[in-house]
Amino acid sequence: MSDLRTPLARARGLGSAREGVKHWWAQRLTAIALIPLVVWFAISLVMLSGADYDIARAWIGSPLVMVLLILTIVIGLHHGQLGLQVVIEDYVHGDGWKLALIVAVRFVAVIFGLAAIVAILRIGFGG
């Protein structure tokens, strides 16, 4: 079979974008993980839409909900960051702006994710 790639490029397997399928694969894995999590979260959101302070905290702080909620937030933010990166790469043409926006999105995702994890743990372990 004819292949125009050099043997080294074939061995690396990273393609023309030099990052291989890492981004693509991470986007699909997080998507699959989010299928059950989003269904669960959407139902919970509807059930809790009128919940007062005590009910909301009792729900967030129960062990199973803590685990599922942290998974939903972390995987959801990761999936969102990967998706927004593609949108930025498609529509923002200046290299400087492109990089700055991708980094900014990642920072915001990490900050909100960490803050949410700390908040959930604090409610669960009574801070």
Next chain:
Amino acid sequence: MSAANRPVHRPLSPHLQVYRPQLTSVLSILHRATGIALSVGALYLATWVIFAAASPKTYAMFQSFNMSIVGRIVLGGWLFCAFYHLANGIRHLFWDAGYGFELKDAYRSGWIVVAVSAIATVVSWIAGLRLV
């Protein structure tokens, strides 16, 4: 600068001004739009647990916004975006696995996504309004 190096301003495809919308392209654009909306919505929902951890006062503030007309539209809109992106995302995963590329199949799966997300959205809105 030689002629070969000068940037050529060719028209970009697809030509949106003369492009007749069709189910497949509209759903594709909607997948991106809802994805962007859900990313912002994720920050909003993260704020919900952060405020619940902070104090009863901040939580009450957040809940009173949620109960307002604007808040209801935001939460209801989030639900629609979530159901649509979920259903169409599963459609995308089937494509990734190599299924459903025939035009007939792409339209059929497209209409299934429209129906599923519309039904899930209406059911969740009715349930949400009855519970409050």
